[in-house]
Amino acid sequence: MDLWVITLFVALAIRMGTPLLLACLGEIYSERAGVLNLGIEGTMMLGAAIGFIAAYETQSLLFGFLSAMAVGGLLGLIHGVVVVDLRGNQMISGLAITFVGMGLSSLIAHSYVGRVLNVDAPQIRVFEDVPIISAIFCQNVVVYLAYILSIVMWFIVFHTRIGIEIRAVGENPIVAEASGVNVEKIRLICTVLSGAFAGLGGAYISLIDMRSWTDLLTVGKGWVALALVIVSLWNPLFALFISYFFGALYAFQVFLGIDINLAKMIPYAATIPVLAVASKLARRLGIPVLGKPYIREEEALHGV
């Protein structure tokens, strides 16, 4: 095959994979801290809607992305308060966030359906003449941001004190608390972070990938991102590669030339076996207290 066709394919894979990566990175932090945020799908959607409205009205992509992160962080905060402070059910609360996000995005952006955003993101152009490599490095600044964030967030989790604290909070909250770590604060911050990143990922779809808003824009990308968190074994660097691998599966839809409705199944159907392999691996590495509320004053008594 022509090298430049492969280059196009890789570019498309990166375009499709970047929102997955951004959402995945935030969720890695909240799951590392012991909070599962099933609200990613709805948070991405509301981020996409708010980001689009903000960018469309101000003609500023930066403002769009910042608004999306703010609203995503707010949804994360709601989930965090419900789960961490009020000991609500993580599954139910996460699903709630997804539905609230889906519903609000439809209502808020109702009158923006069909409008097109004509603002280009700044591009960084290096290795322009090298096939394949150029697809990776001739990219807009948000993709570069995603690359850099993967590396920075990997470094923070595994090589800094705050990273150790986050992991301690997720793996053994009782011990973490005893050694002077504020479990609730760290869990809350990480959950807000997962929301903000999901908002950012959603805004990437509406501001750069599609440049428009349609109802239910993310069509399951948030759920795929949640699966990729497990597949990446909660490692931001692995997440970088796996997200783009899944971006390639989305890109296949265009290149495969089979029935579009069958092609659209591919990323979802492929997630299941990949998840199966990763889950077997993760059995030993998984975060043990994931999904359980941390109840400080009674934990010592009842060993909840």
Place this chain on the structure above:
Amino acid sequence: MLRFVIRRREKELSYAVSSAVAILVSIILSLLILLFFRINPIMAFVKGFLGPLITLHGWASIFYNGLILLLCGVGLVIAFRAGVWNIGAEGQLLMGAIAATWVAIYLIPDAPPLVLIPAMFALGFVFGGLWGLIAGILKSELNVNEVLSTMMLNYVAYQLVYYLVMGPWANPLTNYPVSKPFPENAWLLRFSGPLPISLPTLIIGILMVIFTHFLLFNTKLGYEIRAVGSNPDAARAYGISQQKVIVISMFLSGGMAGLAGVHAVAGGLLMPQLRRPEQISRGFGFIAILVAWLAGINPIPVIFTSILMGLIFLAGYVIQVLFARGLGVTNVFTGVMLLVLSIADTFRRYRISIEFHGLRRMRAG
């Protein structure tokens, strides 16, 4: 710094009280949210919630929705009791709808109703059950998170229905993405009383509630399901097979959602035929989570909570159409209700107060 503080109640509130408070709070909250979108909450309440109650068509729609939610919800009760988070009722329902279409149009289209309708439900159960079983086996054998696998299977089923109605099963007489209409012998509403409600589904629904109640509380398997769900470590210590419980509960749960799918395509006021997936379900599989949760994860109360959610779902839909705000109102309703319910259990057992800078200022509950 503002934070929530919770303290244990001396006496826990009952499920009925906390559920009633949760429903009331979430309806008020949802209507207040509508205020932001310039939808008059009082008009919305009157037209959406009270409107359907005064017409025959309204009641028929409530029961049509309610029966779908009843079947999905009672199935979810089994899964949730087993500690399995099946959020794939939506996909399992669609597989049931596919099975019904296959039986009614391609397998035995000329059969009399007494053969055709039971066959549709039987195969609907099997299709939905197998769709659930996939996630069940993946969880029991490979430890795959069932929330994610069932969600992925939802999207696969969704695309499969799309593929069928636009491809091999498309009705050649129209450009709409629908299958051929079912033969008249497959129309569930042929069997209805003065109110157009599918009697076959009503009977099956009640039977499933009784079956589930009996299974959970009067059989050894039911005991094992509850043991694994409430305390997996203890269950393992007693030698109960967690694998068996997960697989069986996912099969039954999926099967009942499959039954709902048969009703969804064949039991409504619209022409029975396979349609676009969002026209078949519109999120019933997710709202059924509310049905099961509001019922305190018990089979009998599902009868009431499913009809209630049938009304709330209809209200959201009516408001959406009347105020022309596209999709979204029902999703906001569902989301707000889930959010309120997620803390209902805390509210039942704890007093919740808000503190600023360590000084208590506000108190609720």
